[in-house]
Amino acid sequence: MPPPPAARAKVLRAFAELLVESGERAATLEAVADRAGVSKGGLLYHFPSKDALVDGVLDHLSALTSADVETMRAAPEGAADYLLRTSTVIDGEFGVVYLAVSRLAQGPYPRARDVLDEAQAAWTQTVREELGDPVLSRAVSLMGEGLYALASFGATGLGDREIDDLLVLVRDVAAARATTARPRA
Amino acid sequence: MPPPPAARAKVLRAFAELLVESGERAATLEAVADRAGVSKGGLLYHFPSKDALVDGVLDHLSALTSADVETMRAAPEGAADYLLRTSTVIDGEFGVVYLAVSRLAQGPYPRARDVLDEAQAAWTQTVREELGDPVLSRAVSLMGEGLYALASFGATGLGDREIDDLLVLVRDVAAARATTARPRA
DNA sequence: GTCTATAATCAGATAGAC
DNA sequence: GTCTATCTGATTATAGAC
Numbered sequence: 001m002p003p004p005p006a007a008r009a010k011v012l013r014a015f016a017e018l019l020v021e022s023g024e025r026a027a028t029l030e031a032v033a034d035r036a037g038v039s040k041g042g043l044l045y046h047f048p049s050k051d052a053l054v055d056g057v058l059d060h061l062s063a064l065t066s067a068d069v070e071t072m073r074a075a076p077e078g079a080a081d082y083l084l085r086t087s088t089v090i091d092g093e094f095g096v097v098y099l100a101v102s103r104l105a106q107g108p109y110p111r112a113r114d115v116l117d118e119a120q121a122a123w124t125q126t127v128r129e130e131l132g133d134p135v136l137s138r139a140v141s142l143m144g145e146g147l148y149a150l151a152s153f154g155a156t157g158l159g160d161r162e163i164d165d166l167l168v169l170v171r172d173v174a175a176a177r178a179t180t181a182r183p184r185a
Numbered sequence: 186m187p188p189p190p191a192a193r194a195k196v197l198r199a200f201a202e203l204l205v206e207s208g209e210r211a212a213t214l215e216a217v218a219d220r221a222g223v224s225k226g227g228l229l230y231h232f233p234s235k236d237a238l239v240d241g242v243l244d245h246l247s248a249l250t251s252a253d254v255e256t257m258r259a260a261p262e263g264a265a266d267y268l269l270r271t272s273t274v275i276d277g278e279f280g281v282v283y284l285a286v287s288r289l290a291q292g293p294y295p296r297a298r299d300v301l302d303e304a305q306a307a308w309t310q311t312v313r314e315e316l317g318d319p320v321l322s323r324a325v326s327l328m329g330e331g332l333y334a335l336a337s338f339g340a341t342g343l344g345d346r347e348i349d350d351l352l353v354l355v356r357d358v359a360a361a362r363a364t365t366a367r368p369r370a
Numbered sequence: 371g372t373c374t375a376t377a378a379t380c381a382g383a384t385a386g387a388c
Numbered sequence: 389g390t391c392t393a394t395c396t397g398a399t400t401a402t403a404g405a406c
Contacts, residue, residue, distance in 0.1 A: 007371085023292035024210050028399060040400095042372045050400070105338040106288060107208035113338050120340060135350040138343070142351075143324060145331035153290040153298050155305060158323070165320045166327075173358055190389075213381060225382090227390045235382070373406075381398075388391075 008046045010036040012056050016100035020090070020152070024103055029053075054104060058115050061101045064094050065119045072126050079130040080140045080170055083123055084163055087147035099152050120145070131170075133177045140170055193231045195221040197241050198278075201285035205275070205337070209288055214238075239289060243300050246286045249279050250304045257311050264315040265325050265355055268308055269348055272332035284337050305330070316355075318362045325355055 014035035018027040029050065033043040047053040068086075075082040089095050098119070105112035123144065128137035143166065151157055199221035203212040214235060218228040232238040253271075260267040274280050283304070290297035308329065313322035328351065336342055 024208060025292055029401090030399075039373055041374070041402095044401075045371060045373095048401090102334075102338065103291060107210055113340070116338060117340050120335070135347075135354050138347065139324070139328060139351055139354060142331035142335075143327040145334050146327035146329070147331075149287075149330050149334040150305070150327075153287065153301060155298065155302050162320075162323065166324055169320050169324060169358070173354070176361065192389080214383085215381080224391055226384095226392070229383070230389060230391095233383090371406105373404100375403085375405100377400105377402075379398100379400075382396090384395075385393085386391105387393100388389105 007036070007038055007042065008056075011038065011043055011046060011053070012060055013096075015053055016057055016060075016096050019100040019103045020096055024107055054109055054112075057097060057100055057104070058109075058111055061097045061115050061119070064097055065115075065122065068094055068119075069122045069126055072123070073129075079126045081167055083127060083140065083144045084147065084167060084170075087144040088151055088158060088163065090148070090151045095148075095151075099148065102148070102152070131174050133174065136170070136173055136177060190231070192221070192223055192227065193241075196223065196228055196231060196238070197245055198281075200238055201242055201245075201281050204285040204288045205281055209292055239294055239297075242282060242285055242289070243294075243296055246282045246300050246304070249282055250300075250307065253279055253304075254307045254311055257308070258314075264311045266352055268312060268325065268329045269332065269352060269355075272329040273336055273343060273348065275333070275336045280333075280336075284333065287333075287337070316359050318359065321355070321358055321362060 011032060015027060015032045018031055018035060029043060030040055032053070033040045036043065043053075047056055072079050072082045077085075086092075086094070090099055098116075101112050101115055105116055120141070124137055124141040127140050128134055131137050131140070147158065196217060200212060200217045203216055203220060214225055214228060217238070218225045221228065228238075232241055257264050257267045262270075271277070271279070275284055283301075286297050286300055290301055305326065309322055309326040312325050313319055316322050316325070332343065
């Protein structure tokens with residue numbers, strides 16, 4: 001097949017960035033077109049309506065999530081480590097698109113909620129395969145979600161040091177819970 | 186002083202509910218007025234502009250946060266318990282207003298971010314006073330934020346059972362970290 | 371495949387009656 | 389203190405040229 005038009009990808013990226021940086025309200029067709037470097041008419045050629053544009057990012061996140069879960073599963077540092085560290089990265093492609101969809105999920109787009117729900121379930125499941133303990137896995141997954149939430153409104157974010165500390169805690173607890181009788185060897 | 190007009194409070198409540206249920210875009214002056222049972226003109230008497238309405242919820246959250254932290258500090262079940270349990274309640278007054286502001290924080294309202302930041306800091310600090318351990322306190326605080334985030338887009342929420350499990354985990358870890366040498370008695 | 375121009379709709383805000 | 393009516397500007401979407 002012929003290479004997909006570059007304009008399409010640029011429009012999707014611009015839409016996601018605007019949603020994250022300035023919110024749903026600011027992500028108008030005109031603003032998206034401007035940032036993508038096309039005209040409003042040009043945008044509407046690729047995405048005939050705003051709903052079509054929304055569907056575009058939703059599909060994009062679905063694809064990215066599948067790839068992300070594979071990477072997470074294969075990560076040498078482990079799934080929990082991978083999850084918490086990437087949950088503070090909101091300027092990578094995945095972070096931007098994930099946060100963009102979590103903004104859409106607040107509006108009248110029920111499918112956005114479904115896509116997020118699936119991502120959340122896949123992460124929790126993958127962490128659980130690694131840690132074994134379901135409660136601890138849920139805790140890690142919740143922390144990841146909390147990190148995204150904080151980062152998304154530019155709160156006084158956590159640095160690498162703080163994430164390191166959390167991961168040490170998680171590993172200690174995992175070890176303690178694995179050896180049932182006498183924790184911490 | 187005379188009793189504050191009931192319409193003002195009803196408008197604020199309606200605005201917060203609409204923000205949470207349907208997003209920033211749906212929370213128009215007309216929609217807010219309708220839900221509050223007043224006309225657009227009536228609304229604009231109490232809040233002369235949309236910015237004034239936004240300032241209204243922000244101030245409201247500030248007041249509610251101070252009260253919430255006091256309640257948390259005095260909670261017989263403990264601060265961590267109180268935080269995680271109330272983080273799944275998004276239909277109480279505090280939950281609605283907190284989530285409403287976290288939505289405003291995504292738009293062009295820098296003060297919303299400040300107010301949320303303060304709430305976050307106050308919670309983490311209060312939990313830390315109870316648990317002692319700063320890393321564990323941060324973990325609990327992040328879980329609370331994650332629970333709010335999940336609840337806010339109506340994800341497959343966690344039930345009371347799951348919260349109970351998490352709290353048992355937190356208490357175990359707190360106990361283990363308190364007795365430095367030999368965890369868990 | 372991308373543009374300009376424009377129609378239709380909707381949001382925010384003002385004026386003035388009651 | 390609350391209402392109706394109205395204006396202005398922004399936003400989505402369409403039509404048709406290039």
